[in-house]
Amino acid sequence: MTNTTPKTLYDPSDWLEDMLKDYCERQGLELMSADDLLAQGKCVNYAQRQWLIGFSRIWRIVEENY
Numbered sequence: 587m588t589n590t591t592p593k594t595l596y597d598p599s600d601w602l603e604d605m606l607k608d609y610c611e612r613q614g615l616e617l618m619s620a621d622d623l624l625a626q627g628k629c630v631n632y633a634q635r636q637w638l639i640g641f642s643r644i645w646r647i648v649e650e651n652y
Contacts, residue, residue, distance in 0.1 A: 598652050605641070606641060615629070615634070620638040620639075646647075
């Protein structure tokens with residue numbers, strides 16, 4: 587039997603954008619890039635800052651490799 591489901595290309599940045607959007611909504615943060623949120627400094631607490639730093643690292647790794 588042949589699988590007739592078309593294959594689609596997966597773009598990891600779509601998943602990352604959704605993750606950031608969800609995080610911002612849950613944290614009550616304005617929706618903008620993680621780097622922009624970090625640049626604002628006083629608008630995020632320590633835990634949010636750590637999450638955004640980690641997220642930015644992952645984003646750069648994906649950007650460099652896909």
